[in-house]
Amino acid sequence: xxxxxxxxxxxxxxRRDNIGDLVCTTPAIRAVRETFPQARLSILVNTYNAExxxxxxxxxxxxxxxxxKHARNRRRFAVLWENFRLFQAIRREKxxxxxxxxxxxxxxxxxxxxxxxxxxxxxxxxxxxRGFYNVPLTEAPAPEHEVVKVFRLLEPLGISGLPGDLFLVxxxxxxxxxxxxxxxxxxDKDKPLLAVAISARIKNNRWPLAKFATLIEGILARxxxxxxxxxxxxxxxxxxYPGDDEAAAVLVHRFRDRVMAYPxxxxxxxxxxxxxxxxxxxxxxxxxxxxAAAKKPLVALMNPDKALVWYPWHTAGxxxxxxxxxxxxxxxxxxxxxxxMIAAFGA
Numbered sequence: 001x002x003x004x005x006x007x008x009x010x011x012x013x014x015r016r017d018n019i020g021d022l023v024c025t026t027p028a029i030r031a032v033r034e035t036f037p038q039a040r041l042s043i044l045v046n047t048y049n050a051e052x053x054x055x056x057x058x059x060x061x062x063x064x065x066x067x068x069k070h071a072r073n074r075r076r077f078a079v080l081w082e083n084f085r086l087f088q089a090i091r092r093e094k095x096x097x098x099x100x101x102x103x104x105x106x107x108x109x110x111x112x113x114x115x116x117x118x119x120x121x122x123x124x125x126x127x128x129x130r131g132f133y134n135v136p137l138t139e140a141p142a143p144e145h146e147v148v149k150v151f152r153l154l155e156p157l158g159i160s161g162l163p164g165d166l167f168l169v170x171x172x173x174x175x176x177x178x179x180x181x182x183x184x185x186x187x188d189k190d191k192p193l194l195a196v197a198i199s200a201r202i203k204n205n206r207w208p209l210a211k212f213a214t215l216i217e218g219i220l221a222r223x224x225x226x227x228x229x230x231x232x233x234x235x236x237x238x239x240x241y242p243g244d245d246e247a248a249a250v251l252v253h254r255f256r257d258r259v260m261a262y263p264x265x266x267x268x269x270x271x272x273x274x275x276x277x278x279x280x281x282x283x284x285x286x287x288x289x290x291x292a293a294a295k296k297p298l299v300a301l302m303n304p305d306k307a308l309v310w311y312p313w314h315t316a317g318x319x320x321x322x323x324x325x326x327x328x329x330x331x332x333x334x335x336x337x338x339x340x341m342i343a344a345f346g347a
Contacts (some may be wrong), residue, residue: 005157007010007120008036008096013043014112015101016065018201019267022049022312023144023293025101026056026156029164034057037161044090044111048241051267052290055169062199063090091116097157099149103139104129107283117254121153128173145309163339166293174272180260180277185260187226192278192345194225194338198251199232199244200283204325209247213254215281217327217337222256225344227259228277230287247339279341281334283326286309292317297345299337301326 001057011032015022022045033041042061045053050064065083091114099225100112100122106129113121122129124136135156141148146279151163182193196216200206229251234243252261264270270295279297284286284306297316300307309317312334318337322328342345 005096008039008119008157010093010095011036011038011042011097011099011157012063012090012093012095012115012117013041013099013101013106015043015045015049016108016111017046017049017102019049019052020289021102021146022052023166023168023286023289024165024310025150026053026293026312027147027165028099028101028150029056029058030152030164031151031159032157035157042093042095044088045325048324049267049286050272052168052286054268055171056167057169057207058167069113071340075316087111087177090114091248094118097121099323100133101153102146109133116197119156121156123149125154128199142333143305145313146309147312147313149309153171165295167269168275168290168293170272170275171268174266174268174274177273180261181262185259189226190191192225193228193276194342195228195230195274195277195280195281197230197274197280197285197287199230199287200245200285200326201232201242202284204303205284205301205306207326207329209335210331211252211327214331215334215338216251216255216259218331219338220255222342225278227255229255229259229261229274230264230273233263235245257285258330281338288312291315299334299341301329301334316341 015025040060043059044063047066050065058160062098065086066079095117097119098112098117099114100108104123104125109129109132114123119135120133121135122133123139124130130136147163198212231248234241236242262273271290275294280291281299284302290299292312292315295315298312299318300312307319307321320329320333322338
């Protein structure tokens with residue numbers, strides 16, 4: 001496809017969804033920066049995922065909006081009014097290009113349109129979205145990785161080929177905090193550090209706590225690695241951001257000093273922890289893609305259909321699936337994959 005705009009001066013990415021989706025956008029961001037080094041690159045994200053992109057060197061400006069469902073203590077009108085004012089500020093910048101990142105979504109097409117950009121690129125579904133994107137693209141008929149899907153949006157800018165690696169920059173202060181945490185626990189410090197991340201926001205992506213306990217017991221029995229427990233902070237009863245403090249407490253009580261439990265009250269803390277470990281076990285969630293961005297070997301527990309689109313990108317990842325739910329994946333299969341990962345690491 002011939003480039004519609006040869007030298008755009010201002011480009012904005014729209015990424016309104018979750019952490020992993022945003023991480024999977026970073027190869028496209030890097031490619032645009034390399035192709036148009038003098039352009040002003042911006043991104044619109046939400047309060048839930050913004051922290052993961054805060055230190056990205058290719059982004060000149062980050063716009064942050066709030067979803068009303070994430071603002072339960074505020075009036076809906078006040079949140080919508082703030083978002084309206086944010087789009088007014090974006091429109092005043094007069095962007096040359098806006099990229100609606102991800103599969104077709106009605107709200108995404110509206111947000112891309114609201115930027116007022118001269119060229120608005122995004123995926124349509126039939127006639128849906130064509131009134132909002134003036135450079136409409138058609139989704140591939142076969143499943144493709146989210147990284148590839150987003151990267152194909154760059155074709156109207158004359159950018160093609162294969163996407164590169166995921167790219168994140170952890171905060172130096174959080175890296176130092178994690179290093180201090182592990183240094184204060186010198187037991188078996190010569191052994192690799194394996195993170196086990198137990199949280200998943202989507203119910204169908206979760207694995208039972210009892211299975212995690214059995215998995216960790218099996219890992220510890222071989223005495224080859226240290227285990228670091230990671231989880232989403234907060235109570236499972238939180239209506240806005242449910243966490244796994246209760247589940248983590250059960251595992252901490254069971255294993256006591258045999259595992260290291262690292263609280264990650266912020267997204268930056270989670271990023272630093274996954275950059276600081278040697279390998280990881282994760283569910284199908286943002287932690288998977290953060291670990292992939294850190295180029296860590298990992299074992300991912302996923303549903304078969306999700307594995308076609310969200311598998312670990314450009315890292316030594318093994319995917320363990322079940323024909324049913326993630327919850328149905330046997331512990332033995334996960335433990336076998338972990339043991340293979342540890343052996344390949346050289347532990």
